[in-house]
Amino acid sequence: MLRITVEFVPFGNENKKEEIGKLTIGNIGKKNEYEEYKYSYTAEWKEQGENRIRNVTGTVRHDRLNSWWFLLYKIVIKIIKPLRYIS
Secondary structure, three states: OEEEEEEEOHHHOHHHOEEEEEEEEEEOOOOOOOOOEEEEEEEEEEOOOOOOEEEEEEEEEEOOOOOHHHHHHHHHHHHHHHHOOOO
């Protein structure tokens, strides 16, 4: 499992840091015919100026020969794509 935490640290002041997002990724499946594993993810974050927490879940396939950065990229694209029309 991977857990990525995003913190806002105003002016580099660690005493005022605030967690603004978290992404948890877990391997849930075996390889398919393309040697890709299936991963589930849950993302939680607070939008700037909002008190509510947004939550998104989903799955993505990924080949472990590629970097975990590429897995993260695939997930971020899946999260952002439906949100780009929200203003």
